[in-house]
Amino acid sequence: MAKMRLTQAINAAYFEEMERNERIVLFGEDVEVSMFGDTRGLHAKFGSNRIRNTPISESAMTGMAVGAAMAGTPAICHLMFSNFALTGFDGIANQAAKLRLMTGGQARLPVTFVAAIGAGTSTGAQHSDTPYPMFMNLGGINIAVPATPADAKGLMKSALRGFNPTIFLLPRVRGATSGEVSEDPDFLVPYGKASVMQEGSDITIVAIGSCVHHAIRAAKALAEDGISVELIDPRTLVPLDTDTIVASVRKTGRLVVVDEARDRCSAASHIAAVVGDEAFSSLKASIKRVTSPNIPMPYAPALERALLPDPDKIVAAARLTLAS
Amino acid sequence: MSQPNTRHNSTPGSERLTAMLERMLLIRRTEEQLGADSRAGELPGNVHLCAGQEAIAVGVCNHLSDSDYVGSTHRGHGHFLAKGGSVRSLIAEVHAKSTGACGGLGGSMHVTDLSKGMIGANGIVGGGIGLAAGAALSAQVAGEGQVAVAFFGDGASSQGILPEVFNIAVLWKLPLILVCEYNGYSEFSASSTVNAGEIADRARAFGIPTDVIDGNDVEAVWTSAAIAIERARKGEGPSFIEAKTYRLRGHLEAEDGFLQAPYRSEEEIDQWRARDPIPQLVKRLTEMSAMSDADFEILEAKVAAEVKDALQFANDSEPPEMERVLSSVFVDQLP
Ligand SMILES: Cc1ncc(C[n+]2csc(CCOP(=O)(O)OP(=O)(O)O)c2C)c(N)n1
Ligand SMILES: [Mg+2]
Numbered sequence: 001m002a003k004m005r006l007t008q009a010i011n012a013a014y015f016e017e018m019e020r021n022e023r024i025v026l027f028g029e030d031v032e033v034s035m036f037g038d039t040r041g042l043h044a045k046f047g048s049n050r051i052r053n054t055p056i057s058e059s060a061m062t063g064m065a066v067g068a069a070m071a072g073t074p075a076i077c078h079l080m081f082s083n084f085a086l087t088g089f090d091g092i093a094n095q096a097a098k099l100r101l102m103t104g105g106q107a108r109l110p111v112t113f114v115a116a117i118g119a120g121t122s123t124g125a126q127h128s129d130t131p132y133p134m135f136m137n138l139g140g141i142n143i144a145v146p147a148t149p150a151d152a153k154g155l156m157k158s159a160l161r162g163f164n165p166t167i168f169l170l171p172r173v174r175g176a177t178s179g180e181v182s183e184d185p186d187f188l189v190p191y192g193k194a195s196v197m198q199e200g201s202d203i204t205i206v207a208i209g210s211c212v213h214h215a216i217r218a219a220k221a222l223a224e225d226g227i228s229v230e231l232i233d234p235r236t237l238v239p240l241d242t243d244t245i246v247a248s249v250r251k252t253g254r255l256v257v258v259d260e261a262r263d264r265c266s267a268a269s270h271i272a273a274v275v276g277d278e279a280f281s282s283l284k285a286s287i288k289r290v291t292s293p294n295i296p297m298p299y300a301p302a303l304e305r306a307l308l309p310d311p312d313k314i315v316a317a318a319r320l321t322l323a324s
Numbered sequence: 325m326s327q328p329n330t331r332h333n334s335t336p337g338s339e340r341l342t343a344m345l346e347r348m349l350l351i352r353r354t355e356e357q358l359g360a361d362s363r364a365g366e367l368p369g370n371v372h373l374c375a376g377q378e379a380i381a382v383g384v385c386n387h388l389s390d391s392d393y394v395g396s397t398h399r400g401h402g403h404f405l406a407k408g409g410s411v412r413s414l415i416a417e418v419h420a421k422s423t424g425a426c427g428g429l430g431g432s433m434h435v436t437d438l439s440k441g442m443i444g445a446n447g448i449v450g451g452g453i454g455l456a457a458g459a460a461l462s463a464q465v466a467g468e469g470q471v472a473v474a475f476f477g478d479g480a481s482s483q484g485i486l487p488e489v490f491n492i493a494v495l496w497k498l499p500l501i502l503v504c505e506y507n508g509y510s511e512f513s514a515s516s517t518v519n520a521g522e523i524a525d526r527a528r529a530f531g532i533p534t535d536v537i538d539g540n541d542v543e544a545v546w547t548s549a550a551i552a553i554e555r556a557r558k559g560e561g562p563s564f565i566e567a568k569t570y571r572l573r574g575h576l577e578a579e580d581g582f583l584q585a586p587y588r589s590e591e592e593i594d595q596w597r598a599r600d601p602i603p604q605l606v607k608r609l610t611e612m613s614a615m616s617d618a619d620f621e622i623l624e625a626k627v628a629a630e631v632k633d634a635l636q637f638a639n640d641s642e643p644p645e646m647e648r649v650l651s652s653v654f655v656d657q658l659p
């Protein structure tokens with residue numbers, strides 16, 4: 001085990017898997033400099049054939065990543081901020097997510113799109129989105145949203161060993177979170193397997209990405225009042241481990257879902273709908289969602305803070321649920 | 325066939341040059357203030373400064389009135405001020421105050437003043453090109469001789485939207501002036517590593533009249549823009565100007581926090597510092613006997629007072645209320 005930050009864990013995953021499979025390439029804008037630090041050192045190690053700085057051409061980058069993957073070269077396409085996935089959306093939405101089915105299962109698509117998500121540092125509305133709900137709706141692309149360094153490493157390694165298109169979203173403000181990470185070269189985290197971060201009996205809290213850290217604090221606060229929280233991090237939104245979530249709600253009868261995405265058609269609303277379907281008779285109260293409002297993110301820091309999920313909002317939602 | 329721009333006969337003249345110097349100086353000193361605020365940790369977000377590039381914004385916008393449009397970039401403070409935006413509203417916006425250009429909701433990368441035809445800085449590289457082309461369409465439909473200018477960087481030239489706009493603007497003869505601020509870098513990548521060939525040749529391939537100029541020479545910018553804007557006003561379609569320049573500051577002020585190694589040599593920066601457009605213009609005015617040292621000091625003092633006033637204004641202003649956010653998402657829906 002080694003203690004490292006989330007971005008360092010991703011960096012370690014790139015190093016290990018690129019060493020293991022020498023066909024993997026990685027490209028993106030200024031990946032040699034690496035603003036977030038996750039691609040640092042790769043160019044020095046793997047050289048210009050495999051690590052390439054690209055022009056600012058997201059539509060070409062995403063399309064090329066898919067094409068390279070189809071042709072047998074696993075590609076990591078680094079998009080910096082997830083909002084730039086939107087200028088490169090065709091490669092993700094029309095190509096990566098659709099091609100396997102359209103080719104009757106011929107295409108293998110070992111392509112991994114990497115981008116940072118989330119608000120909280122006053123980067124303005126065009127650099128603050130949490131757009132996984134959009135990707136969840138595409139049909140054919142895996143989505144990883146790690147909250148811990150260990151999961152970040154394991155999920156990245158799994159993506160790079162697999163043959164499915166993946167969008168790997170790193171929570172930006174939590175990039176510096178550190179934790180223990182396995183150094184086993186075959187340490188993998190499976191897709192579609194939620195992590196039960198804490199077992200409990202009174203209420204289930206499902207939290208995604210950076211919201212997991214808010215939920216941990218909320219669970220501590222609730223524990224002081226004798227409330228036992230079961231905390232679940234789905235880790236991947238596609239595939240989504242609904243079994244673990246539903247089983248937990250059958251046990252606790254109460255659910256709060258925490259998701260930084262805008263509320264409308266969020267991951268939270270999807271999870272709430274699934275639980276409503278599958279655990280209706282176990283529910284003792286209506287499901288609560290702690291999400292962001294349905295508006296673009298303002299620049300002013302106090303407003304931004306007020307709009308985002310935080311531990312207090314989770315505690316309040318939990319209490320509402322427990323009161324009914 | 326693309327025809328090269330023939331040199332315009334008219335020159336700005338010393339009075340106009342002095343006015344342009346004042347604007348350039350205002351941009352420089354305003355940004356120096358914002359840079360200092362950023363480094364002192366007093367700004368909520370990042371700032372991308374345009375120090376060294378002011379002559380382009382000012383030389384082009386000097387021809388424009390409030391009814392003309394400018395689409396800008398993430399490096400948009402200069403365009404904002406050159407287009408007539410106020411220093412108070414700029415500094416207040418970057419300081420996230422309710423009195424800012426966008427009420428503190430946009431920030432440095434989004435400074436906009438529609439009353440001045442400044443349709444916005446933009447956080448999406450290439451985003452402003454499409455918006456400016458759309459403003460040019462609106463101008464064409466309105467038929468009142470307005471024009472639109474798209475400012476964008478050499479890095480942005482790699483976005484597919486640029487050739488897409490070249491094509492449409494030529495087909496539709498849009499009153500659009502495309503101004504590439506070629507500062508040699510796209511973030512931390514030298515332009516030569518991310519741009520194949522000459523960017524101007526891409527415009528030429530579409531038959532767009534094209535001019536490659538010294539963007540640090542405000543007279544050259546002004547003269548080139550005069551021709552392009554006149555052509556647009558006469559309904560003769562788009563023009564392309566590639567203005568060679570250099571940013572004297574980093575890509576963003578906070579970059580030293582994550583850079584492992586410098587990406588530009590001190591030598592290169594010094595070379596360009598020697599070509600700083602502001603001292604060059606002062607020298608030119610001095611040679612024209614249009615400005616003495618004392619005149620320049622007066623100008624400096626005036627600009628400094630304006631920046632100081634704006635900072636005070638921003639400091640005295642309140643941050644925005646949530647109400648402003650909620651009422652800024654949609655215009656009232658139709659009944
Ligand atoms: C669509 C998109 N991709 C990437 C970025 C990140 N980014 C911001 S500025 C920049 C470089 C822009 O270079 P250039 O157009 O030359 O403008 P300059 O910064 O030199 O003024 C990049 C890659 C972005 N903001 N938007
Ligand atoms: Mg540039």
